[in-house]
Amino acid sequence: MKRTLAIGDIHGGFKALKQVLKKAAVTENDTLIFLGDYVDGWSESSDIIQFLIRLSDKQQCIFIKGNHDAWAEDWLSFGRAPEVWLSNGGRSTVDSYAEYSQENLEAHLEFFQRMKNFYVDEENRLFIHAGYSSMHGPEKEVYTSNYRWDRTLWETAVAMDRKLSKNSELYPKRLLLYNEIFIGHTPTLHLGFREPLNKANVWNLDTGAAFMGALTIMDVETKAFWQSDPLPLLYPDEKGRNNDNARSKKH
Template sequence: MGRTLVIGDIHGGFKALKQVLDRAGIVENDQLIFLGDYVDGWSESSQIIQFLTQLSGKQECIFIKGNHDAWCEDWLSFGKGSDVWLFNGGKSTVESYNDYSVEDLDLHLEFFQRMKNYHVDEANRLFIHAGYSSMHGPEKEVYSSNYRWDRTLWETAVAMDKKLAKNSQLYPKRLLLYNEIFIGHTPTLDIGIKYPVNKANIWNMDTGAAYTGSLSIMDIDTKEFWQSDPLPALYPDEKGRNN
């Protein structure tokens, strides 16, 4: 068996995706788990989806759905995107689809529809785009939108006292449900860090590829990670989601 690697938020940065997969030395028996937000920001969102559909035919891939992916799925379904989405990177995604046929758009829509809300592996490790609010875990979540939007899971881990033991009555019950949790959604740049961050038993893989940061990929067993160049260096004539 090969490695299992987890990939953070891409946000239309196809150059960064190709670069980081190359730097990690990906081979066909590696399993790849993508944490969502493939689109919106840099100019190559549709190219990413096209590449990932082909990649999944060559090796085992798990695709988690992010909030930006849900927005894009709605646009592909109904032909209209919300102003909020367009302002938050959706405009570049729409433009990237200018030359696609109806048949190709339908294939991409099917790809979005097949994405998972979350994944739990045999080692009781959770992979989810954002988080969940239920103390009983994501399968008991009342609002499925929390899979793609919740920040309280990460905020809780960041605010925790590092000395708090897992057997303490004060240790958050949500965190005890899994051996490890891998998330994206909230850039590590928000706490001034440019690489994957571990807080409590959570690993945050969103290293700010939508903005000034890099795209990151990590071996979930060894915790070795690789990063692309900062996205502004790969797209010097663009502004990503800073526009």
């Protein structure tokens, strides 16, 4: 049976990615939608990109661009390595590319450049890394950086009164645009949860793989999900993004 599976923020945790693909018994018939932030954190960022390039030759994959991916793309394109990026996982990404040839670097850059800002499927489900602020949807977003940085969409869903009907004039209009919205970017750990969270019609699949949490893959139809081991257990000699700078909600 063909499934559509969404994958949360990976942040260099290749071991976790392999675990969840195995646990979910992914086949070439499945469509995989990655919600972004493939890099920055654990030590295998470049390995993940290489794997995903090959995986996309075997089955349908949709790759959404996250804010960390945009940083990595800038570095591959122009050599830009701002301290805010390096101190929030970027250093591990740079290190992971130390032995790559120029040809492979260019192939990876092309992969980053092909990533989507967002994706809407045939069931009117939106897949986006962070969010959008426009009441008319991401297509009308003035600041494209919101695709990768906006937190107000998730914060709105979290703060909503559960008793609020979709027919109410107070129901957030931008949430009504889609049947469901799948995001990453803001770890559910911030709310004390290690599993994916559903607020209003928004599903957050960033379960903190960059930090002390696990990586999550979800069947978007049934909402069944599978998780890796917590990333610190998979990389016991590494910190990931578990430092004071990286804990900031800004990144």
